[in-house]
């Protein structure tokens with residue numbers, strides 16, 4: 245069923261439909277409410293490292309929020325609920341879609357809805373931060389630059405969590421981690437100026453998008469990624 249069309253704001257894999265995925269929202273039960281509440285609490289307490297933020301900016305990346313609490317505040321102010329959803333692409337971790345009432349909602353992939361261990365809760369918080377970033381610009385446009393800006397939120401939140409819970413992600417080798425939460429921090433902070441791994445990854449997932457959009461003018465990095473897009 246095509247409930248909740250999503251405007252390619254996915255923190256995940258490229259879809260056969262080129263960035264358009266479909267998500268069928270599911271009502272939260274007690275477990276899901278528990279996970280989401282704890283994720284929001286953790287996100288609310290996540291402070292970004294100032295050096296990390298400067299590092300992002302030096303690459304032409306602009307994190308849409310200055311802290312996790314700004315992301316939580318934004319969602320609260322806009323009354324954007326967080327729910328789970330069945331996705332047309334199971335590789336997508338989360339997206340900004342619509343719930344069963346047609347209201348904008350952050351949807352987390354239903355495959356994670358019964359995993360309430362600490363690491364998964366923190367991973368969920370990171371995904372929420374990313375989707376809140378997509379919401380903040382209040383438009384339906386998306387671009388490589390917008391993804392970079394929002395992926396930087398994943399990374400900044402992740403590094404705050406690593407500081408707070410040093411071993412929490414150790415040994416987490418499921419998809420949520422290896423293809424998301426644990427991958428992007430590595431790629432963003434890859435040694436050297438080339439950022440080859442980051443460029444290749446973002447080109448693979450988001451290369452079909454324009455390099456930039458109205459509210460996210462493309463950086464040199466985004467333009468270099470666009471040039472790598474093989475589907476062009």
Ligand SMILES: [Zn+2]
Nearest residue numbers: 253254255391
């Ligand atoms: Zn995204």
